[in-house]
Amino acid sequence: MQKILVVDDVELNRELLRDMLEEDYIVEVAEDGEQAIHNLSENHAETAAILLDLQMPKMDGLAVIDEMKRRGWMPRIPVLVISGEYAIEVENHCFELGVSDFIHKPFESSIVRNRIRNTMELFSRRNQLERKIEEQAEALREQEEIIRIQAEKLREERSFNRLMMEYRSAIREVETKLQVLNEEFSQEYNRNPFESIKSRLKTPNSIFEKLRRKGFPLTLEAIRENLCDVAGVRVICSFPDDIYRLAGLLTEQDDIILLQAKDYIQNPKPNGYRSLHYILDVPIFLSHEKKYMHVEVQFRTIAMDFWASLEHKLRYKKNWERADADEIVAQLKCCADSIEDLDYQMQTIRDEIDKCS
Numbered sequence: 001m002q003k004i005l006v007v008d009d010v011e012l013n014r015e016l017l018r019d020m021l022e023e024d025y026i027v028e029v030a031e032d033g034e035q036a037i038h039n040l041s042e043n044h045a046e047t048a049a050i051l052l053d054l055q056m057p058k059m060d061g062l063a064v065i066d067e068m069k070r071r072g073w074m075p076r077i078p079v080l081v082i083s084g085e086y087a088i089e090v091e092n093h094c095f096e097l098g099v100s101d102f103i104h105k106p107f108e109s110s111i112v113r114n115r116i117r118n119t120m121e122l123f124s125r126r127n128q129l130e131r132k133i134e135e136q137a138e139a140l141r142e143q144e145e146i147i148r149i150q151a152e153k154l155r156e157e158r159s160f161n162r163l164m165m166e167y168r169s170a171i172r173e174v175e176t177k178l179q180v181l182n183e184e185f186s187q188e189y190n191r192n193p194f195e196s197i198k199s200r201l202k203t204p205n206s207i208f209e210k211l212r213r214k215g216f217p218l219t220l221e222a223i224r225e226n227l228c229d230v231a232g233v234r235v236i237c238s239f240p241d242d243i244y245r246l247a248g249l250l251t252e253q254d255d256i257i258l259l260q261a262k263d264y265i266q267n268p269k270p271n272g273y274r275s276l277h278y279i280l281d282v283p284i285f286l287s288h289e290k291k292y293m294h295v296e297v298q299f300r301t302i303a304m305d306f307w308a309s310l311e312h313k314l315r316y317k318k319n320w321e322r323a324d325a326d327e328i329v330a331q332l333k334c335c336a337d338s339i340e341d342l343d344y345q346m347q348t349i350r351d352e353i354d355k356c357s
Helices: 011-021 033-043 061-070 088-097 109-155 158-189 204-214 220-226 240-251 302-315 322-356
Strands: 002-007 025-030 047-053 079-083 101-104 194-201 231-237 257-263 276-285 290-301
Touching: 002 011, 002 033, 011 025, 011 109, 025 033, 033 047, 033 061, 047 061, 047 109, 061 079, 061 088, 079 109, 101 109, 109 204, 158 194, 158 220, 158 231, 158 240, 158 276, 158 290, 204 220, 231 240, 231 302, 240 276, 240 290, 240 322, 290 302, 302 322
Parallel strands: 002 025, 002 047, 047 079, 079 101, 231 290
Antiparallel strands: 194 231, 257 276, 276 290
16 A cells, blocks of 8 residues: 655644545654654655645644755655645645645545545656656667767778768869859859858768668668768858759759759748758769769758758757747748848849849
């Protein structure tokens, strides 16, 4: 049988509760807070719940709760306050301190038993869930450590380094093609279709984490066959129509193969994100062979890139409250819509200027 500790300075209350509960539980009693803490010092591991009066001599119920919190017992033992008060302020204060429920005087046997049973069941399920979450978190930490070790080992292997060299070469091929187009536009039309190019190569840890998340083996073959964004190029354009013109010119080249296109400009993500994403097969020319490599190319305007960079930083802040996060997400979506309007207003102004030239 489970053990319950009843703490009340009125003997009649202690005996009433003992009579109600002793068929289902082992009931121990304490006359004040000091006796309760002494009992818990010896039996806290076996105590399944505490029924605690607030108003007692020597050490009152609130002091008992403070001492239980100090000793780390509150997360493991549910506390039900027994009280004749119905003051909302008192109950709210107790709940803020971690009390599980209230049992009001005069006692009704069925209500007392049901409240205790329900509280203990909920407390037990919560503790089981917390233990399960902690076990899963520990398993995840162990997995991440295994991935880190594997990534470190593979990083030192010649074959992995060669693969990364090939991806870097593919990035350079794309950058060269874009620079040539930019130079041609500068000569022919006296303006440039893009403002800047940013490139990146995924880190070994990021590569292996994505393989693990998608359920693929941690091998070079799995990287080649299943990851399309190891090599990435981001092209920042001035105006939306420059994006489509430049993307079209790039993919029309006879040695470029367009594998996948996602247009988040015409079809923005729910959070407001806008960009044109292409997955390309790009040829690289090695000493003894020609090989095609996957490269992800993203096209954005300056304004889209500004929004995406800030949104990414804010999204990974760890101190958002949930309600605040929802509000901020809504504001970011509003900003993304405003940025789209600004992009097309600036494009219209450019067109009017071009007409006058």
